[in-house]
Amino acid sequence: MAGNNPTSSEYIQHHLQNMTFGLHPENGLGLAHSPQEAQEMGFWAIHLDTMGWSIGLGILFLWLFRMVAKTATTSVPSGMQNFVEMMVEFVDNSVRETFHGKSKLIAPLSLTIFCWIFLMNLMDLVPVDFLPMLAQKIGAWFGADPAHVYFKVVPTTDVNATLGMSLSVFALIIFYSIREKGFSGFVAELTLHPFNASNPFVQALLIPVNFLLEAVTLLAKPVSLALRLFGNLYAGELIFILIAMVGLWQLPLHFAWATFHILIITLQAFIFMMLTIVYLSMATEKH
Amino acid sequence: MNLNLTLIGQAIAFAVFVWFCMKFVWPPVMQALQERQKKIADGLDAASRATRDLELAEEQAAEQLKESKEQAAEIIEQAHKRANQMIEEARDNARLEGERMIESARGEIEQETQRAKEELRAQVATLAIQGAERILDSSIDEAKHRELVDKLAAEL
Numbered sequence: 001m002a003g004n005n006p007t008s009s010e011y012i013q014h015h016l017q018n019m020t021f022g023l024h025p026e027n028g029l030g031l032a033h034s035p036q037e038a039q040e041m042g043f044w045a046i047h048l049d050t051m052g053w054s055i056g057l058g059i060l061f062l063w064l065f066r067m068v069a070k071t072a073t074t075s076v077p078s079g080m081q082n083f084v085e086m087m088v089e090f091v092d093n094s095v096r097e098t099f100h101g102k103s104k105l106i107a108p109l110s111l112t113i114f115c116w117i118f119l120m121n122l123m124d125l126v127p128v129d130f131l132p133m134l135a136q137k138i139g140a141w142f143g144a145d146p147a148h149v150y151f152k153v154v155p156t157t158d159v160n161a162t163l164g165m166s167l168s169v170f171a172l173i174i175f176y177s178i179r180e181k182g183f184s185g186f187v188a189e190l191t192l193h194p195f196n197a198s199n200p201f202v203q204a205l206l207i208p209v210n211f212l213l214e215a216v217t218l219l220a221k222p223v224s225l226a227l228r229l230f231g232n233l234y235a236g237e238l239i240f241i242l243i244a245m246v247g248l249w250q251l252p253l254h255f256a257w258a259t260f261h262i263l264i265i266t267l268q269a270f271i272f273m274m275l276t277i278v279y280l281s282m283a284t285e286k287h
Numbered sequence: 288m289n290l291n292l293t294l295i296g297q298a299i300a301f302a303v304f305v306w307f308c309m310k311f312v313w314p315p316v317m318q319a320l321q322e323r324q325k326k327i328a329d330g331l332d333a334a335s336r337a338t339r340d341l342e343l344a345e346e347q348a349a350e351q352l353k354e355s356k357e358q359a360a361e362i363i364e365q366a367h368k369r370a371n372q373m374i375e376e377a378r379d380n381a382r383l384e385g386e387r388m389i390e391s392a393r394g395e396i397e398q399e400t401q402r403a404k405e406e407l408r409a410q411v412a413t414l415a416i417q418g419a420e421r422i423l424d425s426s427i428d429e430a431k432h433r434e435l436v437d438k439l440a441a442e443l
Binding site for chain 1: 314
C-alpha cells in the first residue's frame with residue numbers, strides 16, 4: 001500500500017488523484033503535493049499521467065496500425081495484418097451501417113476512437129498498485145516524498161480525457177450540421193422543433209421552448225458521451241482499488257472482476273464509437 | 288474531479304491522432320482491402336470462366352469421340368467388306384486354278400494313254416510276228432511280211 005500505513009480512505013484518495021502539474025498560487029510552478037493543492041491550481045494545470053498514458057497509448061495504436069498500413073499487401077494477409085484488417089473492416093462495417101452520408105473522416109475517426117479508448121481502458125487491468133508504486137519509487141529516487149507522488153494510470157478514469165474527446169466530437173457534430181444544412185438550417189433545427197405552429201405569432205412564442213429543449217438535447221450528447229465512459233471506468237477502477245484492500249482474498253476477487261471488466265472495457269469503447277457515428281449521422285441527415 | 292488544461296490537451300491529442308489515422312493509416316489499409324476484394328472477385332470470375340471453358344471442351348471432346356467412333360466403325364465395315372471380297376476372289380481363283388489343273392491333268396492322261404497305245408501297238412506287232420513265226424516256223428519271210436503286220440497293227 002502507498003505511503004506509511006495510510007488509512008483506507010487515504011489509500012483510495014491517493015489512488016484517485018492525478019499527477020497534476022501547474023502553477024500554484026503559493027508554491028509556484030510544480031507538481032501538486034496534495035489533492036487540495038491540485039484543486040487550488042485551478043484550470044491552468046495539467047494531468048501529466050493522463051496526458052502521458054493517453055498519448056503513449058495513442059502512439060502505440062497508430063504505430064501498430066501504421067506499420068501494417070505501410071506493408072499492407074493484397075496477397076494472403078498474415079498475423080498483425082489480419083488483426084488490423086479485421087479491426088478496420090469491423091469499424092468500416094459499423095460506419096457503413098449507420099452513417100449514410102459521404103465522409104472521409106468518420107471511419108478513421110471511429111477507428112481511432114475505438115482503438116484508443118480500448119487501449120486506455122485496458123490499462124484498468126494492470127493491477128492498481130503496480131504502476132503507482134513504480135512511480136513512487138522513481139519519485140523517491142528523485143527525492144520526492146513517496147506519499148505525495150500521485151499516479152493514475154487509466155486515462156479514461158479522468159473526466160478531462162473523456163470530456164476532451166466528447167467535446168471534439170461535439171465540435172464535429174456542429175460542424176457537420178452547419179455544413180450539411182447551412183447555418184440557418186442548423187438554427188431552424190434548434191428552434192422550430194419539436195413544436196411548430198402555422199400561426200407566426202404562436203410560432204414566435206414556441207421558439208424559446210423549442211430552443212430550450214433542443215439545446216438540452218444537443219448539449220446532453222457530449223456530456224452523456226463523456227460521463228458514460230468516465231463513470232463506467234471510474235467505478236470499475238474504484239472496485240479494483242476496493243478489492244486491492246481486502247488482503248489475500250483479493251486474488252480470486254480481482255480475477256473475477258477483471259474478467260467481467262474485459263467486457264466493460266470493450267463495450268464502452270464500442271459504445272463511444274457507435275454513439276459518435278450515430279450523432280454525426282444525425283447531424284448530417286435532414287429531417 | 289477537476290477540469291483543467293488536460294481537457295484541451297486531450298482534445299488536441301485526439302485531433303492529431305484522428306488526423307494521422309485519416310492520413311496515414313486508413314487509406315493504405317482500405318486500399319489493400321479493396322484491391323484484395325477486386326482480386327478475389329477477378330479470381331472467382333476467372334474460375335467460373337474456366338469452368339465454362341472446361342464444359343465446352345468436354346462437350347467438344349465428346350463430339351469428336353463420337354465422330355471418330357463412327358469413322359472407325361465405317362472403316363471396320365469397309366475392311367470387312369474388302370476381306371469378304373478378297374476371300375471371294377481367292378475362292379474364284381482357286382476354283383479356276385483347280386479347273387485348269389484338272390484340265391491339264393486330263394490332257395496329260397490323254398497323252399499318256401496315246402503313248403501307251405502307241406507302245407502297245409508296236410509291241411503287239413512284234414508279238415504277233417513272233418507268234419506267227421512260231422506257228423509258221425520260218426516259212427514266212429520276216430522282211431516280207433513285216434509291212435503287212437505293221438499295217439495290221441496300225442489298224443488296231
